[in-house]
Amino acid sequence: MNSILDRSKYEFNSQSKRWHKEDIIRKTGMSVGKVDVVYYNRSMRSDASLVPPIRQTASIFKQPVTVIKTQDSKVKSDYKNGNQEKPKQLMWEKRLEGLRACDVDGVEFDGMELPKGLKPVGPNVTEETIIQSVATALHVSTQPVTGQTGVKSSLEKNPGVFLDPKQPLVQAVNILEDDIKRQEDKVVEARRKLQEALRM
């Protein structure tokens, strides 16, 4: 085998102390004694794999499916993203706090910053939570993502009544003409840089 690959696998395993290797030996059949190698990640939270928008398979294109039975018990399928949502806890995004992506060596990426206009809302909701909350909303929601439209003081005092569970835990944002203009400028600038890079 390629020695570079061997080495990188070794480092991948021993340096970060995050990945655990297991050799599974086949016990019966024509291939007795063959070894199947499995790697798994020790730091994985047990509920993490269940919660969107965390990727659940190798393919990001996999879609949830809802089974709907009509009265004569035939089956209809609905491949839309909507109807399959389970009821959620009001503040369920809080369980995503502190999760962070890492590269293959187990080195964590830096946290991401949101635009200043996005303010957390609700009791004990911090900057730490809203990026997860917004990202999740954009990923799973079928409706426009607007943020919480209630008055901030009522939201903090009585979240059970005023908090909209279908919206992320940020204060509603008004997008102004100016914001759109600024975004357009960014796109133009990015295209210019790309053009330049391709010329070289």
Place this chain on the structure above:
Amino acid sequence: MNSILDRSKYEFNSQSKRWHKEDIIRKTGMSVGKVDVVYYNRSMRSDASLVPPIRQTASIFKQPVTVIKTQDSKVKSDYKNGNQEKPKQLMWEKRLEGLRACDVDGVEFDGMELPKGLKPVGPNVTEETIIQSVATALHVSTQPVTGQTGVKSSLEKNPGVFLDPKQPLVQAVNILEDDIKRQEDKVVEARRKLQEALRM
């Protein structure tokens, strides 16, 4: 594919009209669209597959296993036939009535006859039931199989009291010297025939 095999499969299915094939398509999950194929026997009683001595796997040698955990939660295994028996209904063998083996084409075998000495006992217990009852007892019981030793009239009148649930629903049989002699003769005769057959 081998056409002879294909054909026999087809007959197995269509000629006897006994076996019904159903393709069940998985509707959700990672394996959406996969097909599980199920065959079932239209005349099959739904509880039949759960009751010994009906063969539950391809291997007649498969044995029940009891898992016993000690206090420090290590596992002991016990391969004896005994301890794993569940409590049974007093007349549970009656549910085996009318079941009969068939060949692969679905043609039923003739019923088997028991020696005249075996008489059914208990309310509503007929010839039809006792072969199943005796066969089951021989198959699953760890104790000697003697039959019911109570007086026939009390057994019929008050089975809840006098019927021994660990014994099959036949009257007790006394094996006489004469019976043993006759069986020995049969064995000798069978051996003689085998010898002869091997000479040819």
Place this chain on the structure above:
DNA sequence: CGGAGTGGATTC
């Protein structure tokens, strides 16, 4: 329906 475990094809 998911997961363990295997046979067999494919890649290196």
Place this chain on the structure above:
DNA sequence: GAATCCACTCCG
């Protein structure tokens, strides 16, 4: 020929 990948079966 070994390592790897993948499809499939079986079972709970």
